[in-house]
Each structure stands twice: as structure tokens, then as C-alpha cells.
Amino acid sequence: MTIFSKDTIFVLLLGVFAGCTSSSDDPVTTKEVSPESERKTEVITLEELEVPESIQPDTLGIRLRSFGLTSVTEIDSTFFIDLKYASTDNFLGENIYGNLKEVFLQDTVAKMLSKAHAFLKEEHPDLRMLIYDGVRPLWVQQKMWNLLDSIPVSERVKFVSNPANGSLHNFACAVDLTLCDKQGNPLDMGAGYDDMRKIAYPELESHFLESGELSKEQYQNRMILRKSMRKAGFSQLPTEWWHYNAMNRNTARGKFEIVP
Numbered sequence: 001m002t003i004f005s006k007d008t009i010f011v012l013l014l015g016v017f018a019g020c021t022s023s024s025d026d027p028v029t030t031k032e033v034s035p036e037s038e039r040k041t042e043v044i045t046l047e048e049l050e051v052p053e054s055i056q057p058d059t060l061g062i063r064l065r066s067f068g069l070t071s072v073t074e075i076d077s078t079f080f081i082d083l084k085y086a087s088t089d090n091f092l093g094e095n096i097y098g099n100l101k102e103v104f105l106q107d108t109v110a111k112m113l114s115k116a117h118a119f120l121k122e123e124h125p126d127l128r129m130l131i132y133d134g135v136r137p138l139w140v141q142q143k144m145w146n147l148l149d150s151i152p153v154s155e156r157v158k159f160v161s162n163p164a165n166g167s168l169h170n171f172a173c174a175v176d177l178t179l180c181d182k183q184g185n186p187l188d189m190g191a192g193y194d195d196m197r198k199i200a201y202p203e204l205e206s207h208f209l210e211s212g213e214l215s216k217e218q219y220q221n222r223m224i225l226r227k228s229m230r231k232a233g234f235s236q237l238p239t240e241w242w243h244y245n246a247m248n249r250n251t252a253r254g255k256f257e258i259v260p
């Protein structure tokens with residue numbers, strides 16, 4: 001009972017909040033990242049970010065399933081999963097997802113991802129996909145955004161989507177992932193997950209390849225991942241080699257609710 005009343009309040013607040021922002025879309029697919037920086041942002045302080053009882057990390061999996069999301073390994077059991085936000089090995093230095101072990105996505109997105117995985121395995125039988133993040137509740141997005149408030153908005157949106165607009169992760173339509181071998185060991189991409197340095201930017205890869213800061217192998221590894229993901233319909237974020245969107249934000253908004 002309490003579960004739904006608290007969530008409902010949260011969703012209502014979200015509606016008011018969203019109504020204050022621009023109505024135009026700010027797709028985060030390749031070459032479309034900058035408009036987000038021009039939006040006004042209302043920042044919720046960390047003190048205001050009281051996590052409702054129903055969103056305690058231990059029950060996160062149950063809650064995510066209740067939104068009708070699909071666990072990707074139910075579609076394809078050969079994915080490897082290392083949920084970085086379910087550990088302290090992340091840029092927040094805090095375990096946000098508790099004991100969550102599964103990656104949840106919209107059903108259509110999970111199916112797209114398993115197609116990408118099939119393409120990869122067809123061309124590179126010794127490689128697999130290792131998933132770092134799927135759906136991300138909005139309160140987590142807000143926490144990430146607030147934590148980086150010393151970074152100007154125009155720079156911050158290159159790394160964390162503005163929660164006032166919603167990340168595609170909040171719609172369960174984005175995935176963070178890398179390639180790994182058949183034992184689950186990640187391949188070298190020349191920059192780690194959630195590395196904010198420019199060397200992580202797909203849009204600057206050819207420059208870093210030329211300068212030698214990215215090796216041919218690191219560059220190739222990124223290309224292999226991108227080829228499979230694109231073939232399945234995903235688009236790459238220009239500032240994060242690991243982040244892929246299944247659709248733009250307008251389409252996601254028309255089809256799905258944000259996970260609060």
C-alpha cells in the first residue's frame with residue numbers, strides 16, 4: 001500500500017517538475033548532444049533526495065520488474081553482467097543498486113540488445129557483451145547530476161543526462177556496456193567505464209588514434225562493439241564509448257514512462 005502512494009507522490013512531483021522544462025526534445029544520439037546544455041535545470045539538493053521506502057536498493061529488482069521491464073538474461077543467458085552501480089566501483093563511490101544482479105530494459109530494447117549480441121557472436125565467436133548498466137531510476141540520475149554540480153551544465157551533460165529532461169536510461173531505453181572474452185574479462189577500450197576524459201569520446205577517436213593515444217587494438221575494439229550495436233538499431237553517444245540509446249528521447253517519451 002505504502003509502495004504505491006509514495007511512488008504516486010513522486011510521479012506527481014515529477015510531472016510538475018517536467019512541466020517547468022522545455023517541451024522540445026533533446027535526443028542524445030550521435031551529434032545531437034549539445035541542445036541539452038541550453039535547458040534550464042532545477043537542482044534538488046542531496047538532502048531532498050530522500051529515497052522512498054519502496055525504492056530501497058534491496059527491493060530494487062522487484063520494483064523494476066513491477067514496471068513491466070524485462071531482465072535481459074531471460075532473453076539471452078550468454079550476456080555477462082557487472083552492474084557498476086551495484087558496487088562501490090563507480091564514480092559516486094557508493095553502492096546505489098544494492099544487491100541487484102539483473103539488467104532490466106524495455107522488452108523491445110532487451111530484444112534489440114540480444115540481436116546485437118547475436119551479430120557480435122556471429123562475427124566474433126570468442127567475444128561477448130558485458131553490461132554495466134541498463135534501466136536507471138530517475139532519483140539515481142538526480143543524485144549523479146547533483147554530485148557533479150561543480151561542473152558547468154554545458155560540460156556536465158556530456159557525462160550525465162540532465163534529470164529535468166530524463167536520461168534514456170530512466171526510460172529503460174539505454175544501455176552501458178563493453179566487450180569481453182568468453183570468461184567475462186573486459187577488452188581494452190583505451191578508457192575505462194565512466195571515464196570523463198576526452199579519450200573516452202567516440203567523436204574524437206580518430207584524433208586519438210592518429211596521435212597514438214589510442215592504440216589500433218583499442219580503437220578496433222570500440223568499432224567491433226559499435227558495429228554490432230548499430231546493426232541492431234542502437235546509436236552511440238558522442239562522448240561515451242560505452243553508452244548506447246535504443247531510440248531518441250521523443251520516441252521513448254511517447255511509448256514509455258520514466259522509472260521514478
Ligand SMILES: C[C@@H](N)C(=O)N[C@H](C)C(=O)O
Pocket residue numbers: 144157158159160161167168169176194237240243
Ligand atoms: C553516467 C553515465 N554512465 C551515463 O549513462 N551517461 C549518460 C549521458 C546518461 O546519463 O544518460
Ligand SMILES: [Zn+2]
Pocket residue numbers: 133169174175176242243244
Ligand atoms: Zn549510459
